[in-house]
Amino acid sequence: MATDIRPSPDLLERAAALLAGAKRPVILAGRAVADANAGAELVALAETLAAPVYTGNETKLIFPSSHPLYRGLAFQRSEALRQLAASADVLLTVGSDLFKYDDATDAPVVSANTRVVQIDLDVQALARFCATDIALLASPRPALGELQAAVARLIRGKERDERLERLRGEYRQRKAFIETCLNHESTATPIRWGAAFREVAAAMPENAVVVDELASFYGQLAKVIDFRSPGSYFTTVDSLGWGLPATLGVALGSPGRPVVAMLGDGGALFCIQALWSATRYQIPAVMVIFNNSGFGSMRGLFTYYGQAVSAPMDGADCATYDIGALDWARLAADFGIAARRVADPSMIRSVVKEMIALRKPAVVELMVSPDGAGMNELVAEFFK
Numbered sequence: 226m227a228t229d230i231r232p233s234p235d236l237l238e239r240a241a242a243l244l245a246g247a248k249r250p251v252i253l254a255g256r257a258v259a260d261a262n263a264g265a266e267l268v269a270l271a272e273t274l275a276a277p278v279y280t281g282n283e284t285k286l287i288f289p290s291s292h293p294l295y296r297g298l299a300f301q302r303s304e305a306l307r308q309l310a311a312s313a314d315v316l317l318t319v320g321s322d323l324f325k326y327d328d329a330t331d332a333p334v335v336s337a338n339t340r341v342v343q344i345d346l347d348v349q350a351l352a353r354f355c356a357t358d359i360a361l362l363a364s365p366r367p368a369l370g371e372l373q374a375a376v377a378r379l380i381r382g383k384e385r386d387e388r389l390e391r392l393r394g395e396y397r398q399r400k401a402f403i404e405t406c407l408n409h410e411s412t413a414t415p416i417r418w419g420a421a422f423r424e425v426a427a428a429m430p431e432n433a434v435v436v437d438e439l440a441s442f443y444g445q446l447a448k449v450i451d452f453r454s455p456g457s458y459f460t461t462v463d464s465l466g467w468g469l470p471a472t473l474g475v476a477l478g479s480p481g482r483p484v485v486a487m488l489g490d491g492g493a494l495f496c497i498q499a500l501w502s503a504t505r506y507q508i509p510a511v512m513v514i515f516n517n518s519g520f521g522s523m524r525g526l527f528t529y530y531g532q533a534v535s536a537p538m539d540g541a542d543c544a545t546y547d548i549g550a551l552d553w554a555r556l557a558a559d560f561g562i563a564a565r566r567v568a569d570p571s572m573i574r575s576v577v578k579e580m581i582a583l584r585k586p587a588v589v590e591l592m593v594s595p596d597g598a599g600m601n602e603l604v605a606e607f608f609k
């Protein structure tokens with residue numbers, strides 16, 4: 226099967242002219258980029274355009290989170306996507322189904338003020354999810370590569386360089402803001418989520434692979450950790466229960482690299498039998514379970530949809546929020562897995578390091594705060 230289908234030269238030239246003339250170009254890139262191994266072409270185009278890059282809600286790493294132009298995963302609310310689209314005068318989308326949101330809306334998510342260029346190999350997907358000015362039927366790799374070359378010819382260097390400078394400045398500010406979020410009450414107990422992120426990240430060697438199924442803070446880890454290459458980060462919360470078995474699959478597929486999973490306690494319960502497989506086949510992976518004693522993000526959703534819940538979360542809100550009685554370290558030990566419960570933030574780093582060094586299946590249970598103090602601000606940053 227041909228996987229290098231090139232775009233129509235005429236349409237490509239028009240797309241390049243539109244993008245090169247943009248004052249506020251923005252890129253929204255989906256799984257098609259990772260599947261086509263077109264990450265390098267996407268980086269080159271983003272740099273040539275000086276465009277911030279958001280990525281779709283996908284399992285694979287689409288754009289290096291270490292890159293100053295990386296802005297994070299597109300937030301799955303219609304208003305967030307509306308703001309994202311409105312921040313662009315020309316929006317480039319690569320791959321389809323990028324405008325996924327879990328609320329209902331009648332108003333268009335992309336307004337007529339934003340011009341849209343789409344790249345997709347799927348003819349059914351082109352111009353299907355939003356009004357599109359130029360639709361390029363092509364494989365992402367040649368399309369992005371050729372677009373980059375054409376934009377490089379057409380773009381005015383001075384304006385691009387000024388924009389790049391401004392975006393780099395914003396990146397430095399964001400980094401400082403992220404640090405503030407991570408350091409919020411970082412020695413307090415129960416452990417704050419920011420402290421947990423920072424300490425687990427600090428325990429990992431450079432070549433570690435991360436699996437992330439943290440529903441409350443979906444996508445936030447990629448803002449905190451610099452993932453540089455495909456295969457270093459996998460995430461989704463679309464279908465809970467993915468996290469534990471995915472961790473084992475990633476570990477089997479990444480021989481010689483330490484695999485560290487960061488998983489919600491609720492999601493981990495959805496496929497708890499993966500602990501049996503981990504021990505049966507001695508699959509080396511450190512599974513860090515964030516024990517906030519419940520299905521925390523459901524509480525947030527209920528609030529979002531207008532139902533009152535008490536703060537902090539307690540069992541009285543709704544029985545299904547509360548799984549606080551579970552002792553994950555004991556549960557893992559019953560499966561025959563090395564396990565530790567950590568309630569003191571100053572212990573996280575050394576315990577995770579110790580578990581990585583075992584090169585065996587291991588569970589670290591972190592007793593984290595039921596609310597997201599510190600990290601909620603990092604999520605809200607998307608809406609600024």
Ligand SMILES: Cc1ncc(C[n+]2csc(CCOP(=O)(O)OP(=O)(O)O)c2C)c(N)n1
Pocket residue numbers: 438439440441442462463464465466488489490491492493495517519520521522523
């Ligand atoms: C199969 C499946 N069922 C239900 C949901 C809805 N859901 C989204 S987040 C969530 C709670 C997850 O709890 P936990 O993993 O403990 O993470 P927390 O929300 O506490 O951060 C649920 C049930 C889902 N995403 N997938």
